[in-house]
Amino acid sequence: MSLDADLIVDRRRMRRKLTFWRVTTVLVAIAAVVVAAVAVTKRDALTGGPGGSIARVTIEGLIRSNRQRVEALERLSSSNAKAVIIHVNSPGGTVAGSEQLHDALMRLKAKKPVVVVVDGLAASGGYIAAMASDRIYAQESSLVGSIGVIFQYPNVSELLKTVGVKVEAVRSSPLKAAPSGYEPTSPEATAAIEAIVGDTYSWFRDLVKNRRSLDQPLLERVTDGRVFTGRQALELKLIDALGNEQSAIEWLSKERNIDPKTPVRDYRLSPRIGDLSFLRIAAIGAFEAVGLADIARRLEQSGALQAIERLNLDGLLALWHPPSSN
16 A cells, blocks of 8 residues: 555656646747747848848738837838838728828838738728828729728616616716716717717828829718728729739839849838737647647637737727627
8 A cells, every 4th residue: 555655646746747847848938939039030120121122011900009110111111122012901900000000101102112912901990001002902802991980989887787886986077088888978978979080080081082082972982981892992993903912013113113023021010029929829839849739729719819909909990890790
């Protein structure tokens, strides 16, 4: 019996050691990935961008204010890249972030030819960014448009009544912190929000009208909030032509006298250390490498990072998403 007890104790001790070294290995692997990402970021910064080539920039996912992205575009405008091809695949984001990106791209366009290729989606804020280019290409099945502004907020006042909770507040004026979400929105607060949305929508419409040179009847057709396919967007003058990156290279060759054999090189707008997808994949790979595949699958399936990304959007939104199904 004593021998059996000793064996059980030894096995438990070995299991604890194995678990310790597995966790340690994961942490070391993640730390190595972070260090490597920092090193690559510093290297990219020192080389000064894609010299003597056509820079390929990718804008995807939700757009929000990002000073690092603006600074990266400023560095690109000062580099010796001959032109810039921007791949857009974005449903939009905050109006302020989209405006910031548009202005940064306009400054870039003042120094270098800029062509946009819509890979899958350039909606709302994504289209605001696309309009800063010299020319817009889209695939026939791409989605373009969603020209409009939305202000959404939850109202849980009925839920609070059900559970017997009342939130009280002392305000300096009736419209302070309105809408609150804890009480029905007053007509005055609704009117104030509608004024903000209307003013921002007017700015968006004027931007489309001026950048795309649309007359009033056509402007009315394209600014009702819907999205259009690439083929429809071409007819409505929201894009310049159907095509892809090769089409953009051909246009740069014909209109800007750039050698079509010029290499196209990726140029990152954010450091790798800030790329959540990059770090997520690295972490999952590290877990799998030490035999913790189950934890890796749970990380991948949780969707927590995507949920957090959407919750971080504040303020007025220029954002499109298809209606969810039950």
